[in-house]
Structure formats: structure tokens, C-alpha cells
Amino acid sequence: MRIWVARPEPGAARTGRRLSALGHTPVVAPVLTIRPTGAALPAAAFAGLLLTSANAVAALTAADRVRFEHVPAFAVGARTAALARRAGLRAVAEAGGDAAHLVVLVRATLPAGSSLLHVAGVDGKAEPTASLRTAGYPISSVVAYAAVAESVLPTAIATALGAYPGSLEAVLHYSRRSAETAYGLACRAELGGAFGALKHYCLSGDVAAPLVAAGLDVHFVAERPDEETLLAGLATGT
Template sequence: MRIWVARPEPGAARTGARLAALGHRPLLAPVLTVAPTGFRLPEETFAGLILTSANAAAALTPAERARLRVVPTFAVGARTAALARELGFADVREAEGDARALARLVRASLPMGAHLVHAAGAERKAEPAASLIAAGYRLAVCELYAARGVARLPDAAADALAGRRLDGALHYSRRSAQAAHDLATVAGLGGAFGDLTHYCLSADVAAPLVTAGVAVHFVPDRPGEDALLAGLPAPGPTGFR
């Protein structure tokens, strides 16, 4: 399959490499860019570090990593946990791929009232902060990075959609799915976008497409790239255009 990967870098390149290894043909055309905000973690003592994305882990400075290296680190899923370990965190605890599961993991690991720091993005959801605060934890949320939408549909994606040279699209976040749909629509390619086979990391990621009337082909039972890629058909002559 010729598959559009709309997620931002550096995740797009990693996903593209995995798709190529599986025999598919990735088109890397991110619709979001990730950049640091310049904010830093407070100089306080914390009982735990919460990471809801690999971008958050990557945004930590070497000094912040060193200061929190032995603190229990709660990662939302496998990729975030793996990067945290690569960055030197010694006690990484992995949730099941979503924010509510992450909150449950924290509650099972640390006593109520513990002081936690959440390295987050500027555009974040209510969870896990809402559940943790309601449960009595003290939480400092620090917006270390921001994902910004690109101004227009990337040329590579526009050309491929116009020429009907794409089979499907992978969507890793609600914002990137919404942005891909909106940019394609503004470019006059909404019909071609809607005709793609859409694979979404979770029901939440799929929501803006469903709302827009775009058919979503596959959502894994549990969020995670392995499960998402397992939903792709085996590559073969009938899978390509």
C-alpha cells in the first residue's frame, strides 16, 4: 500500500521506516510541526515524573533528566517508555497506551498526596491530570513543547491525492487527523481524502474523521503502533496503485 503518514517528525520517519520494512510505501507529509516552548521544569523535589508522549521526553534538558533520573517515571505507552529508558531514566513504568491507564498506574504506585510533575505539550487533554488531582495528588503541569499546524497541505500529499496515488493514511493523534482532513478539504481534495482507507491509533484519534463523515477502516483495541500496523493488509500486488 501507498500510505500517507501525517504525524509530525521525528515520529513520521520512524513510522515510515517500519512501513517500508513491512513492504508498504510510505509518504511522509506531516501536517504538524513540534517545537519547544522554552518553559522548564520547576526546581522542586518530585515523587514522580509523568510523560504522556515521546515528544515530552525528548523536550527535557540533560540537566532535568539527570535531576529526575531515579524518580519513578510514568510513560503513557511503549514508545514513550522506550525513549525514557534510552535517555537514562532508571525506573520507567509503562501504561497501556492511554491517559486514563496512566493515571491508574500512578495511583497504584504512589500514595495519595504525592507531588508529581507532568512534562506535557501545550495542546493537551484533561487526562491524566483531572483524575490525579481528583484523587488527591499534587501535580505541576509544564508545557515543554507545542505542535503547530502547517499553513497548507504539503505538496507531496496534495500531488498524491490529486493523482489518486494513495491507498491509505495513518493517524496518530486527534489533531493531526483533523488537520489532514481540513487541509485536504481546503485544497479541494476532500473527496480523494475521504476515499482513502484510514487507520487510527484510537477511537479518540478517529473522532474528528467520523464527525466529518469520513469512514475509518481500522482502530486497534488498545492504542499502540504495533497494534495499529497489525491492522494493515499484507503487502502484495493488489495493495498498490
């Protein structure tokens, strides 16, 4: 299949390579760009670090990485955990891919009352911080990165959708924001119908929600919010 990869870099290029290895033709055309905000992390001492995105690791400065080298870091998934270890953090625990498991992991590791720092994005979700605060963990959140939306549909995608059917068959959605943005840009370009006719593969039910709300047919929703499960949907022809 010829598949649009709409997620931001650096993940988009990596996903494109994986699709090529599986025999598909990727069209890597992100609709979001991740940029650090430059916000400094607070100087207070923390018992744990919450990393709910690989972008959080990328936003850490060299000084931050030295400072938190031995502080327990709780990563939402395998990719984030791997990047955290590569960045020099030594006490990294992986939550398995979702916020609920991250809450369980923190509670099993640190006692209530432990102060936590969440390195967050502009469009961060309420979890896991809401549940952890309810469980008695003081949390400081710093908006360290932002996903900036493209103003127009990428040229390669506009051309492909304009020539639909035949030139583009599917799209991978990795976040709710990218799915919303991709659909909005397609509609603005008067290509919403062609966009809706694609096979939509979504990383989770939350990612699929805006597409479902818009009345689009979502072809596949991964049972686990990780790339392995998402790409397995392609491999099985689901």
C-alpha cells in the same frame, strides 16, 4: 498499498521504514512539527514525573534528566518508556498505552498526596491529570512542547490526492490533532473528497473522532492505542 504517514517527526520516518518492511510504499509527509516551548520545569521537589508523550522526553534538558534520574517516571506507552530510559531516567514504569492505565499505575505506586510533575504539550488532554487530581495527587503541569500545524497541504500529498484514484490509497492517523489538521488542509486545498475516499487507519477512537464527526468513513480503529495494533490492521487486510 501506498500510504500517507501524516504524523510528526521523528516518528514519521520510523513508521515509514516499518511500512516499507511490510511491503507498502510510504509517503512520509507530516502535517505537524513538534517544537519545544523552552519553558523551564519548576524547581520544587516532585515524587513522580508524568510523561504522556515521547515528545515530553525530548523536551527534557540535560539538567532535567540528571535531576529526575532517580525520580519515578510514569510513561504512557512503550515508546515513551524506552526513550525515557535512553535519556537516563532509571525509575521508569510503563502504563501500557493509555491514560486510564497510567492513573492506575500511579495510584498503585505512590500514595495520595504525592506531588507530581506533568511534562505536557500545548494541546494536552484532560487525562490523566484530572483523575489523579480527583484522587488526591497535587499536579504541576508545564507546557514543554507544541505541535505546530503546516499552513498548506504537503506538496506530495496534494499531487497524489489530485491524481486520485490510484496514486494514494490510505493514511495513518496517530493523533486527533494530526487527523483534524490533515483533513482541514485537504479541504482548504479543495481535495476533501479525495481525502475522504482514502482508507483511514486510526490509532484510537479518540483519534478517529474528528473524522467521524466530519462524516468520513474510518476504515480501521486499533483496539489498543499502539503502533503494533495499528499496523496489524494493515497486515490482515482489514
